[in-house]
Amino acid sequence: xxxxxxxxxxxxxxxxxxxxxxxxxxxxxxxxxxxxxxxxxxxxxxxxxxxxxxxxxxxxxxxxxxxx
Numbered sequence: 656x657x658x659x660x661x662x663x664x665x666x667x668x669x670x671x672x673x674x675x676x677x678x679x680x681x682x683x684x685x686x687x688x689x690x691x692x693x694x695x696x697x698x699x700x701x702x703x704x705x706x707x708x709x710x711x712x713x714x715x716x717x718x719x720x721x722x723x
Contacts, residue, residue, distance in 0.1 A: 684690070691699070 684693070
């Protein structure tokens with residue numbers, strides 16, 4: 656019974672320590688190589704769409720001015 660508890664705790668400790676090591680290593684890798692997160696990618700996509708919409712709105716304004 657005590658052996659089972661010790662094994663359970665050893666596996667639990669190894670699992671959590673391994674997870675922390677993996678997440679920490681991934682964070683350091685992403686930080687060092689400047690890998691964008693999902694939020695950063697979405698923000699960049701929205702900014703690109705905003706720029707494209709501004710260009711299209713400008714083209715529409717120019718077209719409307721020429722027609723009048």
